[in-house]
Amino acid sequence: MPVFYGREIASRLMLGTAQYPSPAVLAEAFRRSGAGIATVSVRREAGGDRAGQDFWELIRDLDVALLPNTAGCHSVREAVTTAQMARELFDTNWIKLEVIGHGDTLQPDPFGLVEAAQALTEDGFEVFPYCTEDLVLCSRLVEVGCQVLMPWGAPIGTGLGLNNLYGLRSLRAHFPDLPLVVDAGLGLPSQAAQAIELGYDAVLLNTAVAKAGDPAAMAEGFARAVEAGALAHGADPMEPRDMAAPSTPVLGMPFK
């Protein structure tokens, strides 16, 4: 099972908490997913609004590790301040660091990401960077102290799956001992299984479960998929080949 910053998590599935039709559906989806980590966020609250308090009570009862994010931040300053506020609110040094560089694709800003990761690591955070599969970017992130990398499968919310299989496989090969998580872009359990079959330690998703017609059933589907992927990865899969090779013995074939 994956170990993030010295903490072992009992599931390869990490699940977001946004976009569910109701708090009850969210709780049921988490129960059936078996997810060990929930991503959360911070947002403005003023006046008599109690949404923050209500949500806090809901996620405390989930009994999972919390991974706050800096979603929506486009500058290093915003991301760092958001992370500091999240650390106080959720009482954890873990931060899913998002520094967004492109509005349409929500692609991470690689330059701001490295700068923010360094500042936060120096401030005592344990950074989970939402990144691309770019090897140079990932090397820089490791150099500034990241002990886990979270490359995208596809842009957030698209459900397109693993867009760059070569890049993801290459990243796994270059960092054989580093925890790697495919974060974002997954739409179906088969795509999650594929990520784990590649040797990724976990997957992080939200929309695929929350926006399914039956979020709890989809959550269980993803849970079984990551288990299947882990079994396959550990089972030393066969090598693909171009030519057919009969599986039924040729010896003893009648009429020959």
Add this chain to the structure above:
Amino acid sequence: MKIIVNGEAIESAAATLAALLAEIGKADAKVATAVNEAFVPAALRADHALNEGDRVEIVAPRQGG
């Protein structure tokens, strides 16, 4: 004086960040704060003086992906 709280201008008599939170009913709420994009820990709110035009952010736990 005029202070910007979560993007909206308000009139406030609060001399400190802690006083502002009390003024708007958030003294004991589960919130975190920043002033002019710099984080202000809960323990330092009572000592953090507010000035005209300060931009205060008050955030709470929320759903995220």
